[in-house]
Amino acid sequence: MTAIAKIKASVATPADRAGMIDWTAVADELASQGAAVMPALLTPEECREIAALYPDDKRFRSHVVMARHGFGKGEYKYFSYPLPDLIGGLRTSLYPRLAPIANEWNQRMGIDTRYPAEHQEFLALCHRAGQQRPTPLLLQYVPGDYNCLHQDLYGDLAFPLQVAILLSEPGRDFTGGEFVLTEQRPRMQTRPEVVPLRQGDAVVFAVHHRPVKGSRGSYRVNLRHGVSRIRSGRRHTVGVIFHDAK
Numbered sequence: 001m002t003a004i005a006k007i008k009a010s011v012a013t014p015a016d017r018a019g020m021i022d023w024t025a026v027a028d029e030l031a032s033q034g035a036a037v038m039p040a041l042l043t044p045e046e047c048r049e050i051a052a053l054y055p056d057d058k059r060f061r062s063h064v065v066m067a068r069h070g071f072g073k074g075e076y077k078y079f080s081y082p083l084p085d086l087i088g089g090l091r092t093s094l095y096p097r098l099a100p101i102a103n104e105w106n107q108r109m110g111i112d113t114r115y116p117a118e119h120q121e122f123l124a125l126c127h128r129a130g131q132q133r134p135t136p137l138l139l140q141y142v143p144g145d146y147n148c149l150h151q152d153l154y155g156d157l158a159f160p161l162q163v164a165i166l167l168s169e170p171g172r173d174f175t176g177g178e179f180v181l182t183e184q185r186p187r188m189q190t191r192p193e194v195v196p197l198r199q200g201d202a203v204v205f206a207v208h209h210r211p212v213k214g215s216r217g218s219y220r221v222n223l224r225h226g227v228s229r230i231r232s233g234r235r236h237t238v239g240v241i242f243h244d245a246k
């Protein structure tokens with residue numbers, strides 16, 4: 001990174017970064033694939049700073065050892081409120097860009113729910129429905145670890161899109177450990193997709209289902225995401241889920 005790019009990144013607020021994303025490209029990719037990459041959302045230094053929070057238990061409300069629950073192998077921790085500034089800021093500033101896409105999806109899938117324009121308003125709905133615990137999380141994988149295909153649903157209220165940011169550099173910090181999505185189509189075989197990510201890249205993807213254009217309107221496909229086995233090194237990611245948990 002050049003010195004100027006470094007200065008720019010260090011002063012770019014989460015709102016600036018959300019503004020710099022090519023939202024037309026993201027919307028097109030989401031419509032055709034159910035996932036889209038937002039390149040270099042974080043600088044390598046920010047990635048290292050966030051990953052370095054992992055041992056600091058004061059920042060987290062719970063610790064999950066995946067093998068104990070049959071979720072795979074590896075571990076993660078849910079942040080407590082207040083979230084780290086960058087994570088909280090991105091959660092607030094990405095949401096208003098994604099809400100119109102979520103609303104269009106629901107309209108096409110014949111689902112009545114509509115999401116408010118601002119994240120604060122959506123969180124208020126979650127909290128009123130008894131979903132009050134923060135869901136952003138930090139994951140850590142070592143060789144042999146993997147994350148089984150799953151959906152991050154934590155109650156009746158679920159925002160249909162979520163974001164994961166890769167904090168480690170593939171090929172240098174770890175090998176293996178690809179981000180995987182599957183799309184289960186009605187009466188058809190399941191479609192796999194591997195999303196190539198570099199350190200600092202974010203992927204936005206469907207939490208649960210999404211509409212796909214068919215010959216007679218749209219039909220619903222069911223998505224799951226996970227991570228293939230880490231072959232070497234250590235891999236960290238941060239997950240930004242927009243609904244809170246029961």
Ligand SMILES: O=C(O)CCC(=O)C(=O)O
Pocket residue numbers: 139147152163164179225226227236237238239240
């Ligand atoms: O580690 C990953 O890339 C996936 C993390 C994940 O499951 C999530 O952010 O919800």
Ligand SMILES: [Fe+2]
Pocket residue numbers: 150151152225239
């Ligand atoms: Fe997940």
